[in-house]
Each structure stands twice: as structure tokens, then as C-alpha cells.
Amino acid sequence: MDKNKVNLFSVLYxxxxxxxxxxxxVRNKGRRVLNRVRKGFNEETKVYICPYSGxxxxxxxxxxxxxxxxxxxxxxxVVKGGSNKKIVNLFGINNVVVVNEKQxxxxxxxxxxxxxxxxxxxxxxxxxxxxxxxxxxxxxxYDGINFMDMYRYGVxxxxxxxxxxxxxxxxxxxxxxDLIKKNKIRKGKTVLLAPHSYTLGGLPKWVWEKLAIKLNxxxxxxxxxxxxxxxxPIKGTKGIFIPYKDLKCFLECSGFLVAMRSGFCEVVSSIKxxxxxxxxxxxxxxxxxxxxxxxxxxxxxxxxxxxxxxKGIEFENYIxxxxxxx
Amino acid sequence: MRTALRELYSGTIWKKLIDAxxxxxxxxxxxxxxxxxNLVKTHIILFPEYxxxxxxxxxxxxxxxxxxxxxxxxxxxxCDDTVANLVDDYVKxxxxxxxxxxxxxxxxxxxxxxxxxxxxxxxISLDLPQCRNxxxxxxxGKLDFEQIVAVGIFHIIPLRRKGDYYEWTKIK
Numbered sequence: 383m384d385k386n387k388v389n390l391f392s393v394l395y396x397x398x399x400x401x402x403x404x405x406x407x408v409r410n411k412g413r414r415v416l417n418r419v420r421k422g423f424n425e426e427t428k429v430y431i432c433p434y435s436g437x438x439x440x441x442x443x444x445x446x447x448x449x450x451x452x453x454x455x456x457x458x459x460v461v462k463g464g465s466n467k468k469i470v471n472l473f474g475i476n477n478v479v480v481v482n483e484k485q486x487x488x489x490x491x492x493x494x495x496x497x498x499x500x501x502x503x504x505x506x507x508x509x510x511x512x513x514x515x516x517x518x519x520x521x522x523x524y525d526g527i528n529f530m531d532m533y534r535y536g537v538x539x540x541x542x543x544x545x546x547x548x549x550x551x552x553x554x555x556x557x558x559x560d561l562i563k564k565n566k567i568r569k570g571k572t573v574l575l576a577p578h579s580y581t582l583g584g585l586p587k588w589v590w591e592k593l594a595i596k597l598n599x600x601x602x603x604x605x606x607x608x609x610x611x612x613x614x615p616i617k618g619t620k621g622i623f624i625p626y627k628d629l630k631c632f633l634e635c636s637g638f639l640v641a642m643r644s645g646f647c648e649v650v651s652s653i654k655x656x657x658x659x660x661x662x663x664x665x666x667x668x669x670x671x672x673x674x675x676x677x678x679x680x681x682x683x684x685x686x687x688x689x690x691x692x693k694g695i696e697f698e699n700y701i702x703x704x705x706x707x708x
Numbered sequence: 709m710r711t712a713l714r715e716l717y718s719g720t721i722w723k724k725l726i727d728a729x730x731x732x733x734x735x736x737x738x739x740x741x742x743x744x745x746n747l748v749k750t751h752i753i754l755f756p757e758y759x760x761x762x763x764x765x766x767x768x769x770x771x772x773x774x775x776x777x778x779x780x781x782x783x784x785x786x787c788d789d790t791v792a793n794l795v796d797d798y799v800k801x802x803x804x805x806x807x808x809x810x811x812x813x814x815x816x817x818x819x820x821x822x823x824x825x826x827x828x829x830x831x832i833s834l835d836l837p838q839c840r841n842x843x844x845x846x847x848x849g850k851l852d853f854e855q856i857v858a859v860g861i862f863h864i865i866p867l868r869r870k871g872d873y874y875e876w877t878k879i880k
């Protein structure tokens with residue numbers, strides 16, 4: 383049956399009591415999620431919700447949250463997925479509740495219905511996708527609005543400190559020391575590849591394999607960052623997993639990172655190492671490309687990253703351009 | 709269901725649901741009065757604000773919005789009388805206009821935020837429904853009203869600017 387006709391029928395012909403059924407069967411589930419989140423906290427606790435599970439989105443939202451938290455010391459952050467909880471913990475916030483996708487959708491829609499003031503909550507996204515009436519996301523890249531601006535102004539209305547908060551990475555890590563010994567990592571002569579990117583484009587596998595061969599020939603140890611079993615290491619390299627909190631120890635020792643632009647780049651943006659960030663061309667976000675919107679330099683995330691965008695299918699030239707940094 | 713009904717008496721939720729019920733009733737009577745039975749060909753535009761600049765930009769892009777969405781008719785509900793004159797001057801498509809009171813408009817928006825009964829609806833406001841955050845983005849100083857309305861609300865991409873609010877105020 384045509385959904386439009388069903389919806390119009392419900393507006394025109396069903397009695398107004400229909401609203402109670404919609405609430406009881408649908409929106410009420412969001413209220414239950416909110417009650418579960420608030421369990422163990424007092425009524426004044428403000429609930430900060432990250433409705434979108436992108437790593438970069440969660441990172442930016444929490445990095446800009448400092449000024450807001452100073453006026454709301456009683457707070458709890460709600461995220462989707464365990465890895466996002468680790469991102470929040472990096473900033474010293476331990477009151478974190480993890481929900482699954484369905485729960486996050488229901489919670490966000492409930493807050494959209496009742497309101498942020500009424501629920502004492504704050505949605506940490508410029509246009510939460512679950513809500514359906516947001517307008518900010520359409521304005522990406524218009525007059526230079528980039529990812530950082532979208533969060534700084536579109537979420538916080540400019541009520542943030544100029545400098546974003548830097549995460550608290552571990553200063554020493556036994557896990558990293560063991561990894562260094564096990565993989566014969568050479569200080570300043572090891573390259574971590576991060577080829578996996580889920581939102582923006584990637585590169586063909588052979589490009590990474592050829593790059594790994596060239597780096598090996600030049601005497602570098604090459605490893606691939608693999609967050610889970612689904613992410614396979616690049617052929618000719620070894621796959622390793624480094625927890626977020628240990629990334630500083632690892633990258634400051636290894637020296638080099640070559641990464642496809644993804645949320646992982648936000649996490650490592652403050653770490654001092656040679657960062658080569660790769661962008662796929664011709665992916666348009668509003669009025670500009672993804673490079674315009676996500677450039678880490680333009681966002682003010684880091685000044686030392688080398689940002690490269692390839693042209694068409696000129697991958698051989700691209701590999702040469704990357705190799706110029708080694 | 710029982711727990712849901714118990715919690716309803718918490719006050720805020722109850723009030724919001726009553727508002728939504730009233731909004732549904734008003735919307736139903738408006739649709740019947742204008743004999744609208746198809747929300748694919750007819751889109752709904754709500755003007756809840758009294759901001760003349762916002763309403764001006766919200767009106768001049770209605771035809772472009774209908775063209776890009778393959779719609780031929782529009783139902784305009786407004787609170788500010790200026791909108792009626794703007795619609796007469798700038799909207800060429802078949803248009804059903806109706807003035808509603810401020811609280812009636814708020815109730816319709818409450819109903820929409822409870823139950824998105826159609827995707828064919830645009831609300832010309834930077835702040836409504838709740839959690840819209842449009843006014844926050846203005847604080848960047850990089851965007852103007854026209855962009856936020858035409859691109860943000862109407863999704864008119866690419867945008868070719870149509871009007872000048874200050875020129876319009878001089879003509880007025």
C-alpha cells in the first residue's frame with residue numbers, strides 16, 4: 383500500500399486519539415531509553431547525545447564540548463557503539479552510556495518530539511539524521527562552511543573555546559612496547575597505513591600494495607591499522623590493532639602515518655608524527671568537494687599534515703607523490 | 709501500554725500530546741476544506757514566524773521548490789498576514805492559502821514532530837520544529853538568511869539567488 387495514502391488516511395480519517403497510539407507504540411520507546419540512560423544519575427544531570435556514530439563526528443562533538451560542560455558539571459554522554467565510548471573516555475569523560483542503533487534512533491526521535499529543554503538533553507549533531515527536519519547538513523561547504531564550522535556553530539552556536547580540547551593519550555604503554563619488540567618496529571622508520579574509510583572514498587588495493595613495496599624497498603617497516611577482523615591488512619604488511627589511548631605512544635615512535643581520510647584522522651590529529659592524509663577526488667559535499675569540507679588544515683585540527691588528493695585514475699603519479707615524503 | 713499511560717501524567721508529555729491532537733484536528737479540517745487528497749502533487753508550506761525577511765525568502769523560492777520536486781500545487785498556512793500578500797505577488801503555482809492562529813500553528817508542528825505524516829512539507833523557520841539549530845549556524849557569519857532558507861529548508865541545490873529583501877522593502 384502506498385505509504386503516502388496511508389499517512390494521509392491517518393490524518394484525515396483516524397480520530398485524534400491516534401496520537402496517543404503513536405506515542406505509546408513508538409515515541410514511548412525513546413522515553414524508556416532516556417530513563418535507562420538516567421538510571422544512577424540525578425534529575426539535574428544533562429544528557430549529551432551523539433546521534434551519529436561517525437568517529438570524526440563524535441571526536442569533534444566532544445572536543446568542542448568543554449565550555450558547555452563547565453556550566454553543566456552533572457552530565458552523561460550517550461553514544462552508539464563501544465569504540466565511540468573509548469573516544470569519549472579519551473577526553474576524560476567517564477560518564478558514558480552505550481546504546482545500540484535502534485535505541486539511539488528511538489531516543490533521538492523522542493528528544494525531537496519533546497524538545498531538548500523538556501528532556502534536559504543536548505543533541506550533539508548539526509542535523510540529527512533520525513529527526514528528519516534538520517537543515518544544517520544541507521549547507522556543507524557553502525561560503526566555506528567546513529566540518530569544524532558545522533559543529534562549532536551548527537551544534538554549539540559558537541559557544542566554544544577557540545582551541546579545541548586535546549585528548550589524553552597514554553604517556554607509556556606496555557602494549558605498544560610489546561608491539562614494537564614483536565614487529566621489530568624501528569623508531570622513525572616505521573609507517574602505519576590506515577587504508578579503511580567508510581564514509582569517504584578509498585583507493586584500489588593494488589595502490590596500497592605497491593606503496594607498501596616501495597616503502598619496504600626504502601627500508602621502512604610497514605604495518606596496517608586494522609580495527610577488527612573484517613579489516614584485512616595490506617598484502618606484504620602485518621595487521622596490527624592499537625587502542626585509541628595508545629596511539630600517541632605508537633605513532634611518536636613509528637614516525638609516519640599514511641591514512642585515507644576518515645574519522646581515525648581526527649583522533650590522531652594532535653599527535654606529533656609525519657601524517658600523509660589522502661583524499662578521493664570528485665566526491666561532492668554540498669557546494670564543494672570532500673577535501674574542501676574535511677581538510678584538517680582548514681579545520682584547524684593540525685598544521686603539519688600533508689594532504690594529497692589524486693587526479694582521476696593517476697594512481698602511479700599519486701604513489702610517487704606520496705613517496706616524496708619519505 | 710499501562711506504564712506509558714501512567715507516565716503521561718508527568719505533565720509535559722501530556723500537554724505535548726494534547727497539542728499534537730489539536731494540531732491533527734486543525735490539519736485535517738484544513739485539508740478537507742481545501743479538498744486536498746494527494747500530498748504528492750500538493751506540498752504543504754508552513755509559515756509560523758513573524759519575521760518578514762524569513763517569510764520573504766520562504767515565499768520567493770516556493771515555485772522553484774515545487775519544480776524541483778515535481779509538484780504542481782501548494783498549501784500555504786501562515787500566521788503573519790504579510791505572507792498572504794507575498795504569495796499573491798510571487799507564487800505562480802496553484803496555491804491554497806489559509807491563515808491560522810499562532811497556537812494552532814504550534815499545534816500542527818507538534819503533531820508533525822510526533823508523527824511525520826508526509827515528506828512533502830516544509831516549515832519556514834530556523835528554530836521550529838525543536839532541535840532544528842538553523843539560527844545557530846547563522847552565528848558563523850559565513851551564511852545569510854537566503855542561503856539557509858533556500859538551501860537548508862528547501863534543498864535547492866544548486867542555488868541561483870532570486871531576490872533581494874532590502875530591494876523588496878524599498879518597493880513596499
